[in-house]
Amino acid sequence: MSRGRAGEPLHVVTVCGVGMGSSLILRMTAEKALAELGVPARVEATDVSSAKSLRPDVILGQEMHMSEFAGAAPIVLEVANFIDTEALKRALEGPLREQGWLE
């Protein structure tokens, strides 16, 4: 169960080079993973250069982009497989628990 933060959903940004292909598919996978984890979330797909200014709670993307995001969000996760919901759930669980989004 999620405690959420002042009623705000978890703000997740998925990134790729353009922000309309790979990141869109990762957005769909992330929405499914977070719904299954029971965490209310708002997920946006964007390009690498726009992601930082959104100041999200979570940034997800390929390894080659993630070095740009060190410290840009409380949770920054490398995701290799953008269509594997189960793997993403497993990767998100620990960090979400640490940050208080999951009990």
Add this chain to the structure above:
Amino acid sequence: MSPHLHVRVGVDVPGWQEAIRAACTPLVTAGVVEPGYVDACVDLIRRHGPYTVLAPGIALPHARPEDGVHRVGVSVVVLSFPVEFGHPENDPVDIVIAFGSPDSDQHIDLLAALAGGLAEGLADRLRAATDATEATKAIEEVIEGV
């Protein structure tokens, strides 16, 4: 208007750039994208890395609407021999799905359908297809209604 769909199987290419060109060229021929779109797809990977290799064996190259796209289209090539894109985990690639969209919305249903299909084994059905007709059918089943 339903998306333009083109499928080829048993395509033989020496490397990732040729794989992208093989996937994009039918979209140029069909008038879905401008010739420059193909170079834009290759340039994006040169500049930002092989992030479009979004799952083991599967690449989804594309560029921006402003790189010259007239309508939504997707072109799939199944390679005879997998090629390296330089992705740390998902190489080598043998399924290349190139697409174009004239804006940031019109392709969303198509991509959602493709992502759903890929999560449910579409790539293996494409690899097992003995000809383009069979592969086209596998994709049509997934994107039906888009």
